[in-house]
Amino acid sequence: MWVDSHVNLHGEKFAEDLPEVIAKARHADVRTMLTICCKLSEFDQVLAVAQSHKDIYCSVGTHPHEAKDNPDIMAADLLAHIHHPEVIGIGETGLDFHYNYSDEDVQYANFRAHISASRESQLPLIIHSRNADAQMAQILEEEHDKGVFPHLLHCYTGGAELARRSAALGGYISLSGILTFNSAKDIRALVPGLPEDRILIETDCPYLAPMPYRGRRCEPHMVVETGKKLAEIKGWSLAETQARTTDAFFRLFSKAQRPAKASHE
Numbered sequence: 461m462w463v464d465s466h467v468n469l470h471g472e473k474f475a476e477d478l479p480e481v482i483a484k485a486r487h488a489d490v491r492t493m494l495t496i497c498c499k500l501s502e503f504d505q506v507l508a509v510a511q512s513h514k515d516i517y518c519s520v521g522t523h524p525h526e527a528k529d530n531p532d533i534m535a536a537d538l539l540a541h542i543h544h545p546e547v548i549g550i551g552e553t554g555l556d557f558h559y560n561y562s563d564e565d566v567q568y569a570n571f572r573a574h575i576s577a578s579r580e581s582q583l584p585l586i587i588h589s590r591n592a593d594a595q596m597a598q599i600l601e602e603e604h605d606k607g608v609f610p611h612l613l614h615c616y617t618g619g620a621e622l623a624r625r626s627a628a629l630g631g632y633i634s635l636s637g638i639l640t641f642n643s644a645k646d647i648r649a650l651v652p653g654l655p656e657d658r659i660l661i662e663t664d665c666p667y668l669a670p671m672p673y674r675g676r677r678c679e680p681h682m683v684v685e686t687g688k689k690l691a692e693i694k695g696w697s698l699a700e701t702q703a704r705t706t707d708a709f710f711r712l713f714s715k716a717q718r719p720a721k722a723s724h725e
């Protein structure tokens with residue numbers, strides 16, 4: 461089986477045909493998915509997707525783009541939702557100094573609240589980092605000194621230095637369809653240096669469809685293309701790639717249950 465470690469299924473892009481999209485994923489052996497909360501105000505919708513589908517989990521958090529909407533967010537606002545068995549991670553959170561949709565100080569405060577929630581719950585922090593490598597590495601190290609927390613750098617597009625400093629803290633990295641893009645030589649060049657048991661794959665659907673689907677709406681079944689590219693770079697068989705990325709997911713997101721073997725929805 462494959463795992464899609466980062467999907468956005470609750471929005472309008474899938475409003476018309478979500479059951480078909482999920483069926484297509486199952487057909488491609490994409491079993492477990494983690495659907496992401498990017499706005500606290502949408503948490504109920506995100507949770508509802510997870511609650512109504514087997515093997516779909518969710519997170520609770522506010523994306524750095526949306527940090528401006530919850531400028532005073534506290535760890536407690538996030539922790540209030542983790543009693544649901546479907547909630548297995550804190551985020552999506554982080555720093556985005558490319559778009560800067562929220563002010564830097566608001567992004568930092570928001571990110572630190574998420575870190576506190578992760579440290580207290582030990583649920584993994586799902587991190588978005590764009591144009592913020594040095595600041596991200598520094599804040600992760602600083603906050604680790606106050607107490608450890610598990611973390612994942614999702615849809616990784618940063619440099620080797622952040623990858624190395626994150627890995628030194630026990631961090632995991634998730635690779636998206638970008639891995640298959642012709643232009644993504646830098647990301648492919650990083651892969652051999654990543655800890656082999658801490659690599660996850662994701663679609664980040666409906667965004668970033670991998671080759672050969674580029675330009676179309678991205679769907680979870682397409683995570684297989686990223687898996688194939690990872691297999692090619694690492695010299696792993698597809699079965700080994702499935703096993704390694706799936707094991708990594710369940711090791712990190714230890715609150716999630718592995719699906720029973722060979723049962724299809």
Ligand SMILES: [Zn+2]
Pocket residue numbers: 552587588589614615
């Ligand atoms: Zn992101």
